[in-house]
Amino acid sequence: MSLALAVAAGILVSGGLYLVLQRTLTRVVLGFGLLSHGANLVLLAAGGRAGAVPLVDGRRGMADPLVQAMILTAIVITFGITAFLLALAYRSWQLTRDDQVEDDREDRRIARLATRRGRR
Amino acid sequence: MIPALIAWHALVASAAPVLARRLGRRVFLWCALAPAVTLGWIVAVAPKVRAGDPATASIRWVPALGLELGFRMDGFGLLMAGVVAGIGLLVFAYARSYFAGHEHPKLGALGAHLVGFAGAMFGLVTADNVFALFVFWELTAVFSFLLIGFEDTKGSARGAAREALLITSLGGLALLAGLVLLTQAAGRASLAEILASPPRGGTVTAALVLVVVGAATKSAQVPFHSWLPAAMEAPTPVSAYLHSATMVKAGVYLVARFAPAYGATGVWRPLVIGIGLATMLVGGYRALRQHDLKLLLAFGTISQLGFLFVVFGAGTPTATKAGTAVLLAHALFKAALFLVTGIIDHQAHTRDIRRLDGIGRHHRLLAATGIAAAASMAGIPLSFGFVAKELALETWIDGPFAGPGNAAVLAGVVVASMLTVAYSARFVWGAFAAKGAFPGARAVGADMPAPSLAFLAPAALPAAAGVLFGLVPGRIGSLVVDAAAALGSVAAKGPAGAGLELWHGFTPALGLSALVLTGGGVLVAARRRVERLQTDAPSPVGAATGYQRSLEWLNLVADRTTAVLQNGSLPTYVAVVTITVVVVPGAVLVRHLQVPDGLVAAESWVQLAVVGLLAVAVGALVRIHRRFAAVLLVGAVGFLVAGLFVLQGGADLALTLVLIETLGIVIFVLVLRHLPERFRAPVGRGVVAARAAVAVAGGVFVTGFLLTAGAARTAAPVGEALIDQALPLGGGRNVVNVILTDFRALDTLGEISVLLVAALGIGALVTAGRGRSREEQR
Amino acid sequence: MNALLALPVGLPVAGAALALLCRRSRPAQRAISTGVLVAVTGVALVLLREVEASGPVAGQIGGLAAPLGITLVADLFSALMLVFASVTVLTVLVYAVGQRGTDVHRGVFHPVYLLLTAGVCLAVLTGDLFNLFVAVEVMLAASYVLITLGATREQVRSGMTYVVVNLLASTLLLVAIGLVYAATGTVNLADLSVKLGDVPGGLRLALALLFFVVLGVKAAIFPLFFWLPDAYPTAPTPVTAVFAGLLTKVGVYLVIRVETLLFRPAFPGPSTLILAVAAITMLVGVLGAIAQNDIKRILSFHIVSQIGYMVFGLGLFSLAGIAGAVFFVLNQIVVKTSLFLVCGLVEHATGTGSLARVSGLARRSPLLAALFLLPALSLAGVPPLGGFVPKLALVEAGFALDRWAVAAAGLLAGLLTLFSMTKIWTGAFWGNPEPAAAGERLQLPGIMVGATAVLVAATLAVGVAARPLYDLSERAAAELLRPDGYVVEVLGR
Amino acid sequence: MTGPSRSPILDVGSRAVFHTVLVVAVYLLCSGHNAPGGGFIAGLVAGAAFVLLDAANDFDPAARRGRLPPEVLLGAGLAVAAATGLTSLAAGATFLESDFVSLSLPGFGTVKATTALVFDVGVFLLVLGMVLAVVDRLGEEPE
Structure with missing residues (x-):
C-alpha cells in the first residue's frame, strides 16, 4: 500500500467534510465531490500496489481490476445523486432565491416551546 | 367452551353497531345475549366445578414464548365469572331504559364496547396462562378507555379516559414484567401450576412487587386511585359494571390468587395490606366530602377495594373466605347503588345531593332499594355485607400477624369501617331525605317522574339478593366456601371451611361490629361538624394533581429532549454523524493501529507530487468564497484524482472520471449562473474551528483505519482471480469492462437505475417552476 | 432457482423501463406496476416456501462461481422480508392509484416506485457487500425523487437534509467497504x-462498529435518526407510508445481516453498547413523538422509537433476542405502513393532519377510527394485536x-407510545367535529379505504397467526446466529 | 424553427464536431470489451456531442424538435439492459450471464460477438439520455 495514497484519501475526506458541514448547498455539493474522491481512493488503496492497466495481453503484474470496477460504479452513482442535489439547489433558488439550507421549522417551533415552558 | 364463549362475545359485539342502526336502544337486549349465554353455561357447569373439577380449555398461540390461550375455571373463577355475567345481564337490561329519551349516535358502539368488555373480563377471570391473563387484562383497559370516553365531545371525559388508560397501563407494564420474571423463575406459564409450587428467591420477590403494583393500579389503590373518580364521566351503567362490580376487582382477583401462595413471603403482607389500609382510609375520608352521588360511590369503591386488599392480602384460610364473601357482597350492593344513582340522575337530571330533596318520600321502591344496598355496604346486621364483614373482622382477631402489627391493622379496619358507615348514611340521606335544597340550589324531588319497573328491577334485584343472602347465608355461603377453597387456602374444611352465618354468637367480632356501627353513627350525627372539619383541613397533594403534574413533567421532558436532539439544523446533523462515525469505531481502533507490511511512502515521485498538488487544491477550496472558482478547483481536484488513477493502473477509471468531471462542471455552471456569485459571509471563528476539527478528525480516522485494515490482508484478493477469468468466461480483454458488463453486471444495472432515477428527479425539479412542462403542452 | 432470486x-x-416508455398512458403504467408487483409478491411467496423447506438458497449472477461474481442469497430472514416488503409495496401502490393525483406526476411516479422496489428487493437478497451498497x-435515489416529487418549498428544504445526510452515510459506507476489502480482499x-x-x-x-454506525444512519438509530422526522412528513402520504414501513426496516435488516453474518465473533455475548443505543433510541424516539402536534410527525418519531426495539x-x-427482532421488523412493516395510510385518509378527507385542526373524526367515520385504533394499539404493544408478541419476546x-x-426501557417506551397514540386518538378522533362538517359522513375513496383495510387486517393476522410467524422468525434467527448453512450454500464448502 | 444560430462559425463547427464525436463514441462502445472504453464512457462522449450542439443553439428547445425525448432514451436503455438479463434467464442461464460467439469475418479476422455488448448498448443509451435530460433542462432559461 502507498502511504501517499492513504494520506490523499484522508485529505480529501477532511476537505470534503469541512465543506459538507456548511449551510450553503453549493459548498455541500462540492464537499461531496471531495468526499467521494476520498472514498474512491480508499478503495483504490485497498486494491494494493500500483500495476499495469488490466488488459489481458499476457503481461503480469496488473492492478486489481475489481476495485477499479467498484470505483467506476461508485463514481457514476455519486455523480447521479450529486446532480440531483444540484437540481435541489436550483429549485431552492427558484423558491427562495438562495441555496442556503434552512432549519426545520417544526423543530425550531418545538425548541422555542421547550425554552418557554422551561422558563415558566 | 370458554374460548367459544369469548368468541361469542366478539360476535355479539361486532354485530351491535350494525344492529343499533335498526334497533336503537333495544340493541342492548341483543347485547344481553352475550352474558346470558355465559350465565347459562356457568350454571350448567357449576356443580362439576364446585366439586373440584375445573373447566379447562386451551388454544396454542406462541408456545415458544409461553404464550397460550389457556383457561382453567375453578370455583373462584366460577364465582367471578358469575358476577361478571350476572351483573352484565342486569346492566344491559338497565341500559335499555337508561338511554330512553335520547337516541345517542354512539349507542351501538357503547353496546359493542360493553359486550367486548364483558368478554375480556370473562377471559380474565378464567385465564390460567399468565400471558393470556395479561392479554385480557389489557383488553379490559382498552374497553374501559373507550367506554369512559363515550361522551367524547366533553374534554373532561376525554381526559378521564386517557388517565384511566395510562395509569392502568403503567400497572399493566409492571404486571407484565412481573409475570415474565415469575414464569422464568418457575419455568412454566400456568398460573395454577406456578401457585401450586411457588418459586422463591430474590427475582421472585421483585416479580411479586411488580405484580402488586399492577394489581394496585387496576384496583385503584393509593397512590394510583385518581383515575377511578375521574372515570365517573362514563355513563352510569358503565360505572356500575366496570368501575365498581367487575374490572376494578381484577387487581383484587390477582391478590386473592397470589396471597395463599405468597402471603407468608417477607414483602407480601406489609406491601399489600399497607396499600390496602391506606386506600381504605383515603377512600372513606374522601367519600364523606362528596356532593355528587356518583363520586361518593366512587370513593366508596376505592375504600372497599382497599378493604379487599387488606382482607385477601393476609392469605390465611379465614381471610380468603372472608375476602370472597366481601367481594361478592360488594359487587351486589355497589352495582345496585350505582344503578339507583343512575335512575335518579336520569329522572331528576341531577345527582347532586344539594339539590335532591325528598325523593324517598315519593319513590318508596327506589328508596327501599337504595337503603337496602347501602345497609349492606355499611354492614348493618341482617345484610349480606354484615355477614361478610364479621368474617373479615374475625380474620384479624385471629391474626396472621403477631402483636402490635395485628392490632394496628385491626384498628385501621375499624376506623375505615366507621367511615364506611358514615358515607353509606350520607348516601341515603343525600339521595332520599327530605332535607330541603342547599342555599342557592334549585330543589328536585317531588316532581321527579317515577322510573318504570323495567328500569328499577335491575337495581332492585341485587339489592334484594344482598338482603336475602344476609338473612339466609347458607346457600350462598357454600358457594363462597367452594370459591375460597379453590384458591387453595382451605386445606381443612374445618372451622374455616364452615359456611357463612348470620349469628355467630357473642364473639369479639360482634363487639367490633357494634363499635363500628356506634362510631359510624357518631360520625353521622356530627356530620355538620365533620364536614366543616374536612373543608378546613389542609388538603394534601391529591393523586389527581400528581397525575397532572406527571403529565406536565413528561411533556416538558419530551419537548426539551427533542429540542436538543432534533434541532433541525443540517450542519449539526452532519457533525453528529461524523463524530459518531469517528468516535465509536475510533475508540476501538486507536488501541489496535497498525501499518501494512508492504507500505511504501509513495509509488513514485509523480504520485507524491500529485498528492501534494491535491493537498494544495483542497486547502484552497475550503477557503474560497467565489462559486465559479470553487467549481473550477473541484474540477482540478477531480483531474488530479484521475491522475492518481492513471498512476495506479486505472485507464477506464481515469477516462470516466475526466468525462464525469467535465460534465459535472457543465451542470454546475448551468445551475450556478443563477446563484449569487459569492457564498454568504463566513460564520464565527469558533464555528469554523469546530468544523475544521471535525473534518480533520474524519480524515485522520480514514487514513489510520485504512492503514490498519491494509495490515490485516493475508489472502490474495478476489480481483486477481478475475483477471484469469476475463477472457475465457467473459470473452473480453478489458477486465474492468468485462466485470462491469458481465461478472458484476448487476452492479451496473443498479448504477444505471440510479442514473435514470436521478435524471427523472432532476427533470421533475427543474421543470416544476415552469408550470406545465413544455413536453406536456405539445 | 436462480430465477426465483433474480426476478424480484x-x-x-x-417494469420501470416499460413504465417510462409508456409514460403518456396512465392506465398502461398502472397495469405495468400492478402486474410487476403482483408477480414479485408471487415469486416472494414461492421463494419463502422454497427456503422454508430446504434452507438457504443461493444463485450466481453472470455465471461466475462465488466468491468471484455477485451472489444472490435467500435465507429465511431475507425471504420473510421479501414477502412483507412486496405485499406492502403492492398495497401502497393500489392506495396511491386510488388517491387521485399521486401517481400522475409526469409519468415519473411509476418508474421510480418500481425501481425503489427493485432496490429494496436487491438489498434484501444480495450476498455481496458492494452490490449491497448499489x-x-x-x-x-428513488426515495430522494419520491420525497421531493411535489417540489414544494418544504419538500425541497427537508429533501436537502434527507439527501445530504444519507449521501454522507452512503459515502461512509463506501469507505467502510473499501476498508473491508483492504483487510480481506473480498466483498x-x-x-x-x-x-x-x-x-x-x-x-x-x-469494522463491526463502523458498519453498525454507518448502517445505523440508514436505520435511524440514536443519535443518527434526526433526518427522518424532518423528511418523512413532508412527502405525499403513500410515499411516506412505504418509506416508514420499509426503508428504515431495510436499514435494520442490513444492520442485523452484517453484524451477524460478518462480525458475529466480535460479539460473543450481549453488547452493552448496542443495548444502550437501543434503549436510548426507544425512549428518545417516543419522547420526540410526544412533543409533536401533527399526526404524521408523531408517527415519524415513532418509527425511530420502534427501531430501538429491533x-x-x-x-x-x-x-x-434476534427472533424477537425479526418478528418485530416484520410486524412493524405492516403496522407502520397501515398507520400512515390511515393518516393519509385523514389528510385526504380533511386537508390536514394537524391535531389542532382535526377533531371528531370517529363520529364522522367510525370505520376510519377503527382502522386507526387497531394498528395504533398494536404499535403500542397492546395484546392480543401483532405488536404484543414481538414485544413480549424481546422483554x-x-x-x-x-x-x-x-427491557424496562422497552416496557416504558410502550407506555409512552400508548400515551402519544391516545393523543392522536383523543385529539383527532374524539371531540366535536368541526362545525362546518358536523354530522356529515366523511367521503373516502373506496380503493384507498380498501387498501388500508387490507393492511390493517394483516396487522390483525400477524397477531392471531403469531405462532407460524414466530416459529419462522426463530428459525431465521437460528440461521443468522449460525450462518454455516448460508456460507456452505454460497461457497459450496 | 431550426433557429438561426447566434454564430454561423460555431454552428458549422459544432455540427462538424458533433458527427466526429459521435463516431468516436460508437467506436468506444464497440471496442470497450477489449480496450478502454465501454457503454458508459461512450454514452458520456455522445452526450457531450449533443450538449455541444445544444449549447451552440443556446439550449433552445425548438432546435431539438424531432429528436427523441430523453425519457425514451432512458427507458429504452434500461429496457435493453434489463432485457439482456431476463433473456439469459429465459435461455436457461443465470441472470445477466453473457454468452459470446466467435465469428470469422473476411477482412476482419475473428471477431467475438458477445451479449455483453447488447447490455453495454443499453448502458450507452441510458447515459446518453441522462446527459440530455439533465443538461438540456438545466440549460433552458428559466421563466
Missing part, C-alpha cells in the same frame, strides 16, 4: 464471513439475560 430484482427494473443507493458476504474470522480482533470490532433484539445476540429475551434496564 429483474422484473421491477424491466442496492441501497438505488433504493435511496462476497459468505466469503467475508469466513475471512473476517482471520482478521485481528481489534480491527474486526472496529436493535435491542440484535444487541442481545441470543436466539430469543422475555432481555430478562433471560438479566438485561433488566433495557
Whole structure:
C-alpha cells in the first residue's frame, strides 16, 4: 500500500467534510465531490500496489481490476445523486432565491416551546 | 367452551353497531345475549366445578414464548365469572331504559364496547396462562378507555379516559414484567401450576412487587386511585359494571390468587395490606366530602377495594373466605347503588345531593332499594355485607400477624369501617331525605317522574339478593366456601371451611361490629361538624394533581429532549454523524493501529507530487468564497484524482472520471449562473474551528483505519482471480469492462437505475417552476 | 432457482423501463406496476416456501462461481422480508392509484416506485457487500425523487437534509467497504464471513462498529435518526407510508445481516453498547413523538422509537433476542405502513393532519377510527394485536439475560407510545367535529379505504397467526446466529 | 424553427464536431470489451456531442424538435439492459450471464460477438439520455 495514497484519501475526506458541514448547498455539493474522491481512493488503496492497466495481453503484474470496477460504479452513482442535489439547489433558488439550507421549522417551533415552558 | 364463549362475545359485539342502526336502544337486549349465554353455561357447569373439577380449555398461540390461550375455571373463577355475567345481564337490561329519551349516535358502539368488555373480563377471570391473563387484562383497559370516553365531545371525559388508560397501563407494564420474571423463575406459564409450587428467591420477590403494583393500579389503590373518580364521566351503567362490580376487582382477583401462595413471603403482607389500609382510609375520608352521588360511590369503591386488599392480602384460610364473601357482597350492593344513582340522575337530571330533596318520600321502591344496598355496604346486621364483614373482622382477631402489627391493622379496619358507615348514611340521606335544597340550589324531588319497573328491577334485584343472602347465608355461603377453597387456602374444611352465618354468637367480632356501627353513627350525627372539619383541613397533594403534574413533567421532558436532539439544523446533523462515525469505531481502533507490511511512502515521485498538488487544491477550496472558482478547483481536484488513477493502473477509471468531471462542471455552471456569485459571509471563528476539527478528525480516522485494515490482508484478493477469468468466461480483454458488463453486471444495472432515477428527479425539479412542462403542452 | 432470486430484482427494473416508455398512458403504467408487483409478491411467496423447506438458497449472477461474481442469497430472514416488503409495496401502490393525483406526476411516479422496489428487493437478497451498497443507493435515489416529487418549498428544504445526510452515510459506507476489502480482499458476504474470522480482533470490532454506525444512519438509530422526522412528513402520504414501513426496516435488516453474518465473533455475548443505543433510541424516539402536534410527525418519531426495539433484539445476540427482532421488523412493516395510510385518509378527507385542526373524526367515520385504533394499539404493544408478541419476546429475551434496564426501557417506551397514540386518538378522533362538517359522513375513496383495510387486517393476522410467524422468525434467527448453512450454500464448502 | 444560430462559425463547427464525436463514441462502445472504453464512457462522449450542439443553439428547445425525448432514451436503455438479463434467464442461464460467439469475418479476422455488448448498448443509451435530460433542462432559461 502507498502511504501517499492513504494520506490523499484522508485529505480529501477532511476537505470534503469541512465543506459538507456548511449551510450553503453549493459548498455541500462540492464537499461531496471531495468526499467521494476520498472514498474512491480508499478503495483504490485497498486494491494494493500500483500495476499495469488490466488488459489481458499476457503481461503480469496488473492492478486489481475489481476495485477499479467498484470505483467506476461508485463514481457514476455519486455523480447521479450529486446532480440531483444540484437540481435541489436550483429549485431552492427558484423558491427562495438562495441555496442556503434552512432549519426545520417544526423543530425550531418545538425548541422555542421547550425554552418557554422551561422558563415558566 | 370458554374460548367459544369469548368468541361469542366478539360476535355479539361486532354485530351491535350494525344492529343499533335498526334497533336503537333495544340493541342492548341483543347485547344481553352475550352474558346470558355465559350465565347459562356457568350454571350448567357449576356443580362439576364446585366439586373440584375445573373447566379447562386451551388454544396454542406462541408456545415458544409461553404464550397460550389457556383457561382453567375453578370455583373462584366460577364465582367471578358469575358476577361478571350476572351483573352484565342486569346492566344491559338497565341500559335499555337508561338511554330512553335520547337516541345517542354512539349507542351501538357503547353496546359493542360493553359486550367486548364483558368478554375480556370473562377471559380474565378464567385465564390460567399468565400471558393470556395479561392479554385480557389489557383488553379490559382498552374497553374501559373507550367506554369512559363515550361522551367524547366533553374534554373532561376525554381526559378521564386517557388517565384511566395510562395509569392502568403503567400497572399493566409492571404486571407484565412481573409475570415474565415469575414464569422464568418457575419455568412454566400456568398460573395454577406456578401457585401450586411457588418459586422463591430474590427475582421472585421483585416479580411479586411488580405484580402488586399492577394489581394496585387496576384496583385503584393509593397512590394510583385518581383515575377511578375521574372515570365517573362514563355513563352510569358503565360505572356500575366496570368501575365498581367487575374490572376494578381484577387487581383484587390477582391478590386473592397470589396471597395463599405468597402471603407468608417477607414483602407480601406489609406491601399489600399497607396499600390496602391506606386506600381504605383515603377512600372513606374522601367519600364523606362528596356532593355528587356518583363520586361518593366512587370513593366508596376505592375504600372497599382497599378493604379487599387488606382482607385477601393476609392469605390465611379465614381471610380468603372472608375476602370472597366481601367481594361478592360488594359487587351486589355497589352495582345496585350505582344503578339507583343512575335512575335518579336520569329522572331528576341531577345527582347532586344539594339539590335532591325528598325523593324517598315519593319513590318508596327506589328508596327501599337504595337503603337496602347501602345497609349492606355499611354492614348493618341482617345484610349480606354484615355477614361478610364479621368474617373479615374475625380474620384479624385471629391474626396472621403477631402483636402490635395485628392490632394496628385491626384498628385501621375499624376506623375505615366507621367511615364506611358514615358515607353509606350520607348516601341515603343525600339521595332520599327530605332535607330541603342547599342555599342557592334549585330543589328536585317531588316532581321527579317515577322510573318504570323495567328500569328499577335491575337495581332492585341485587339489592334484594344482598338482603336475602344476609338473612339466609347458607346457600350462598357454600358457594363462597367452594370459591375460597379453590384458591387453595382451605386445606381443612374445618372451622374455616364452615359456611357463612348470620349469628355467630357473642364473639369479639360482634363487639367490633357494634363499635363500628356506634362510631359510624357518631360520625353521622356530627356530620355538620365533620364536614366543616374536612373543608378546613389542609388538603394534601391529591393523586389527581400528581397525575397532572406527571403529565406536565413528561411533556416538558419530551419537548426539551427533542429540542436538543432534533434541532433541525443540517450542519449539526452532519457533525453528529461524523463524530459518531469517528468516535465509536475510533475508540476501538486507536488501541489496535497498525501499518501494512508492504507500505511504501509513495509509488513514485509523480504520485507524491500529485498528492501534494491535491493537498494544495483542497486547502484552497475550503477557503474560497467565489462559486465559479470553487467549481473550477473541484474540477482540478477531480483531474488530479484521475491522475492518481492513471498512476495506479486505472485507464477506464481515469477516462470516466475526466468525462464525469467535465460534465459535472457543465451542470454546475448551468445551475450556478443563477446563484449569487459569492457564498454568504463566513460564520464565527469558533464555528469554523469546530468544523475544521471535525473534518480533520474524519480524515485522520480514514487514513489510520485504512492503514490498519491494509495490515490485516493475508489472502490474495478476489480481483486477481478475475483477471484469469476475463477472457475465457467473459470473452473480453478489458477486465474492468468485462466485470462491469458481465461478472458484476448487476452492479451496473443498479448504477444505471440510479442514473435514470436521478435524471427523472432532476427533470421533475427543474421543470416544476415552469408550470406545465413544455413536453406536456405539445 | 436462480430465477426465483433474480426476478424480484429483474422484473421491477424491466417494469420501470416499460413504465417510462409508456409514460403518456396512465392506465398502461398502472397495469405495468400492478402486474410487476403482483408477480414479485408471487415469486416472494414461492421463494419463502422454497427456503422454508430446504434452507438457504443461493444463485450466481453472470455465471461466475462465488466468491468471484455477485451472489444472490435467500435465507429465511431475507425471504420473510421479501414477502412483507412486496405485499406492502403492492398495497401502497393500489392506495396511491386510488388517491387521485399521486401517481400522475409526469409519468415519473411509476418508474421510480418500481425501481425503489427493485432496490429494496436487491438489498434484501444480495450476498455481496458492494452490490449491497448499489442496492441501497438505488433504493435511496428513488426515495430522494419520491420525497421531493411535489417540489414544494418544504419538500425541497427537508429533501436537502434527507439527501445530504444519507449521501454522507452512503459515502461512509463506501469507505467502510473499501476498508473491508483492504483487510480481506473480498466483498462476497459468505466469503467475508469466513475471512473476517482471520482478521485481528481489534480491527474486526472496529469494522463491526463502523458498519453498525454507518448502517445505523440508514436505520435511524440514536443519535443518527434526526433526518427522518424532518423528511418523512413532508412527502405525499403513500410515499411516506412505504418509506416508514420499509426503508428504515431495510436499514435494520442490513444492520442485523452484517453484524451477524460478518462480525458475529466480535460479539460473543450481549453488547452493552448496542443495548444502550437501543434503549436510548426507544425512549428518545417516543419522547420526540410526544412533543409533536401533527399526526404524521408523531408517527415519524415513532418509527425511530420502534427501531430501538429491533436493535435491542440484535444487541442481545441470543436466539430469543434476534427472533424477537425479526418478528418485530416484520410486524412493524405492516403496522407502520397501515398507520400512515390511515393518516393519509385523514389528510385526504380533511386537508390536514394537524391535531389542532382535526377533531371528531370517529363520529364522522367510525370505520376510519377503527382502522386507526387497531394498528395504533398494536404499535403500542397492546395484546392480543401483532405488536404484543414481538414485544413480549424481546422483554422475555432481555430478562433471560438479566438485561433488566433495557427491557424496562422497552416496557416504558410502550407506555409512552400508548400515551402519544391516545393523543392522536383523543385529539383527532374524539371531540366535536368541526362545525362546518358536523354530522356529515366523511367521503373516502373506496380503493384507498380498501387498501388500508387490507393492511390493517394483516396487522390483525400477524397477531392471531403469531405462532407460524414466530416459529419462522426463530428459525431465521437460528440461521443468522449460525450462518454455516448460508456460507456452505454460497461457497459450496 | 431550426433557429438561426447566434454564430454561423460555431454552428458549422459544432455540427462538424458533433458527427466526429459521435463516431468516436460508437467506436468506444464497440471496442470497450477489449480496450478502454465501454457503454458508459461512450454514452458520456455522445452526450457531450449533443450538449455541444445544444449549447451552440443556446439550449433552445425548438432546435431539438424531432429528436427523441430523453425519457425514451432512458427507458429504452434500461429496457435493453434489463432485457439482456431476463433473456439469459429465459435461455436457461443465470441472470445477466453473457454468452459470446466467435465469428470469422473476411477482412476482419475473428471477431467475438458477445451479449455483453447488447447490455453495454443499453448502458450507452441510458447515459446518453441522462446527459440530455439533465443538461438540456438545466440549460433552458428559466421563466
